[in-house]
Amino acid sequence: MTLKIRVLLAKPGLDGHDRGMNIIARSLRDAGMEVVYLGLHQTPKAIVRAAIDEDVQVIALSILSGAHVTLFEKIIQLLKKEKAADILLLGGGIISKKDQALLSTMGVKRIFGPGTPVRESVKYIQNHVGRCSL
Amino acid sequence: MTESLSGIPLKPSYDASDLAGRNLARDLGHPGRFPYTRGLYPEGYRTKLWTMRQFAGFGSARETNRRFKFLLKSGQTGLSTAFDLPTLMGYDSDHERAQGEVGKCGVAIDSLEDMEELYSGIRLDSISTSMTVNGPAAILFSFYVAAAEAQGSKIQDLRGTLQNDILKEYIAQRTWIFPPEPSLRIIVDLIKFTGKHMKKFNPVSVSGYHIREAGATAVQELAFTLMDGFTYVEACLKAGMKVDDFAPRLSFFFNAHLDFFEEIAKYRAARRIWAKHMKQIYKARSPRSMHLRFHAQTAGVSLTSQQPENNIIRTAIEALSAVLGGCQSLHTNSLDETIALPSELAAHIALRTQQVLAYETGVTNVVDPLGGSYFLEWLTDKMEQEAELYFKKIRALGGVVPAIEAGFYQREISDSAERFQKEVDEKKRIVVGVNQFALEEEIFHPPILEITRQTESAQIRKLKKLRKTRSNQRVRRSLEALKKATSGKSNVIPFLINCAKAYATEGEIVETLKKEFGEYIPPSVV
Numbered sequence: 001m002t003l004k005i006r007v008l009l010a011k012p013g014l015d016g017h018d019r020g021m022n023i024i025a026r027s028l029r030d031a032g033m034e035v036v037y038l039g040l041h042q043t044p045k046a047i048v049r050a051a052i053d054e055d056v057q058v059i060a061l062s063i064l065s066g067a068h069v070t071l072f073e074k075i076i077q078l079l080k081k082e083k084a085a086d087i088l089l090l091g092g093g094i095i096s097k098k099d100q101a102l103l104s105t106m107g108v109k110r111i112f113g114p115g116t117p118v119r120e121s122v123k124y125i126q127n128h129v130g131r132c133s134l
Numbered sequence: 135m136t137e138s139l140s141g142i143p144l145k146p147s148y149d150a151s152d153l154a155g156r157n158l159a160r161d162l163g164h165p166g167r168f169p170y171t172r173g174l175y176p177e178g179y180r181t182k183l184w185t186m187r188q189f190a191g192f193g194s195a196r197e198t199n200r201r202f203k204f205l206l207k208s209g210q211t212g213l214s215t216a217f218d219l220p221t222l223m224g225y226d227s228d229h230e231r232a233q234g235e236v237g238k239c240g241v242a243i244d245s246l247e248d249m250e251e252l253y254s255g256i257r258l259d260s261i262s263t264s265m266t267v268n269g270p271a272a273i274l275f276s277f278y279v280a281a282a283e284a285q286g287s288k289i290q291d292l293r294g295t296l297q298n299d300i301l302k303e304y305i306a307q308r309t310w311i312f313p314p315e316p317s318l319r320i321i322v323d324l325i326k327f328t329g330k331h332m333k334k335f336n337p338v339s340v341s342g343y344h345i346r347e348a349g350a351t352a353v354q355e356l357a358f359t360l361m362d363g364f365t366y367v368e369a370c371l372k373a374g375m376k377v378d379d380f381a382p383r384l385s386f387f388f389n390a391h392l393d394f395f396e397e398i399a400k401y402r403a404a405r406r407i408w409a410k411h412m413k414q415i416y417k418a419r420s421p422r423s424m425h426l427r428f429h430a431q432t433a434g435v436s437l438t439s440q441q442p443e444n445n446i447i448r449t450a451i452e453a454l455s456a457v458l459g460g461c462q463s464l465h466t467n468s469l470d471e472t473i474a475l476p477s478e479l480a481a482h483i484a485l486r487t488q489q490v491l492a493y494e495t496g497v498t499n500v501v502d503p504l505g506g507s508y509f510l511e512w513l514t515d516k517m518e519q520e521a522e523l524y525f526k527k528i529r530a531l532g533g534v535v536p537a538i539e540a541g542f543y544q545r546e547i548s549d550s551a552e553r554f555q556k557e558v559d560e561k562k563r564i565v566v567g568v569n570q571f572a573l574e575e576e577i578f579h580p581p582i583l584e585i586t587r588q589t590e591s592a593q594i595r596k597l598k599k600l601r602k603t604r605s606n607q608r609v610r611r612s613l614e615a616l617k618k619a620t621s622g623k624s625n626v627i628p629f630l631i632n633c634a635k636a637y638a639t640e641g642e643i644v645e646t647l648k649k650e651f652g653e654y655i656p657p658s659v660v
Binding site for chain 1: 219220222223225231232233234235238239303307308309347348349435438439440472473474475548551552555558559565568569582584585656658
């Protein structure tokens with residue numbers, strides 16, 4: 001029996017641009033994943049807490065405010081502290097190539113920029129999460 | 135079936151039969167006459183061009199002041215201020231929740247000190263100034279008034295627009311602080327205050343822009359925005375004001391998206407609907423109360439990060455629709471906005487786009503040049519009819535605030551956004567350079583404006599210094615007086631201006647108000 005992939009979605013920081021995140025939430029659900037969407041204005045602490053409580057395999061964060069480096073940095077620190085750095089960490093939003101490279105060295109596995117077809121994000125998650133079987 | 139960008143089915147051509155039964159004289163009228171479908175003024179842009187107002191703000195007040203001066207020197211005719219997210223959400227720059235956000239999406243403003251620097255060397259009584267801020271709009275307005283007075287400007291001479299439209303924040307943009315009821319109270323206080331002391335100032339800009347960007351169709355943008363407008367009118371009437379005393383200074387803000395004719399029809403329908411409702415339902419007598427004046431901004435969401443040079447073309451066409459639709463003021467987006475905040479080069483190209491339209495193309499010579507087109511008139515009618523259906527739907531839910539609480543808007547907008555994305559993903563809609571005509575390697579790499587961490591640390595140092603050097607006793611007294619005013623029925627605006635002049639910070643003022651008003655908690659809907 002195959003378990004559903006569990007994904008935590010959130011918008012950290014203060015920006016309210018949730019058009020993309022709402023579409024991603026619906027699409028991941030349609031693809032059969034279990035989605036926990038925390039919503040807007042989430043703190044790094046709340047995100048990491050929820051990821052552990054909900055036992056997710058993926059954390060996907062959308063940031064369009066430019067605060068991505070600071071926010072990801074904090075989230076990665078907290079994940080390491082909680083020994084949960086094995087969770088697949090993904091991002092999306094308005095993030096320059098230079099910052100994408102920086103985030104990648106910090107441990108963000110992939111950034112999905114504007115114009116990414118939704119199925120590409122869905123497929124990426126399906127291909128990169130080891131299916132756990134009972 | 136061929137459809138418009140918003141999903142309206144279209145025939146290959148239109149003729150007189152599509153307007154059968156319509157009374158063109160009544161529904162169209164002439165430019166400058168009720169119901170103003172064809173424009174507010176008989177001479178259109180001949181007597182006054184639209185205001186070229188580029189939205190700008192990043193980093194510190196000093197940096198943004200430099201950008202303002204650059205834009206003014208380049209021929210911009212109005213100012214428009216973009217604040218950073220901590221400012222929009224009511225946090226001082228040293229608040230934990232502001233970390234990483236200071237100066238990123240706009241300029242960081244913590245107190246009157248920053249506001250004075252922001253407009254330093256620009257006489258505020260000589261240029262119209264717009265401020266995009268909603269949750270804490272009255273606070274930033276108070277900083278602005280205090281900064282203008284400190285320059286020696288008289289407040290009755292101040293011209294400009296405060297966005298101050300909280301309803302669309304709950305619906306789409308999501309930078310809120312307080313719940314609807316106290317928010318509406320402050321908005322009414324502000325309308326009363328400017329109505330008395332600042333008759334050239336627009337205290338609210340009822341905004342569809344963000345609703346559209348969040349995914350709404352043109353019809354939804356039109357309907358939801360006007361319904362918000364009616365809600366503000368009703369709030370003022372309920373507070374005992376007379377319609378002709380406040381309605382002339384309500385202004386609007388629409389998106390200028392890619393479907394050229396649909397956008398022009400939208401602006402024309404907006405003018406007609408507003409005029410009719412103001413006259414027939416709210417019993418306005420003054421024509422100025424029936425005038426829907428609007429600012430337009432080209433659609434950020436239509437821009438692509440792939441082949442960003444193509445964004446110049448998209449923006450130019452969108453801007454043309456706003457001009458043919460009769461906008462009073464216009465912002466053209468920069469080509470790099472899907473990558474970063476506008477660089478000086480990109481901001482320059484964006485402004486020049488408007489100037490080419492205004493001075494070289496001849497589109498300013500004749501008012502509403504597309505009026506009478508079978509297709510455009512049919513589409514304008516269609517927009518109006520569809521908007522009226524939405525008004526009924528929202529009224530049936532109990533009005534705008536109950537509809538927000540029921541998640542109505544969020545679902546409507548998400549459904550439209552999802553439908554559009556599916557069409558793009560399935561290539562039913564072509565996005566040039568993205569799902570068609572893509573390049574292996576980009577040929578144009580725009581310069582990127584970077585906001586460094588030093589901006590944040592410098593802003594925090596400045597704020598800490600202010601807290602040490604100002605009279606903290608005066609700050610405390612001003613905040614206590616504000617607290618008293620909020621728990622009673624007094625107009626809070628003079629008390630806010632008093633806090634501003636004492637150099638109370640935005641965060642301190644917001645904390646004081648939160649104790650009285652509480653905070654907004656959004657309904658959860660996906």
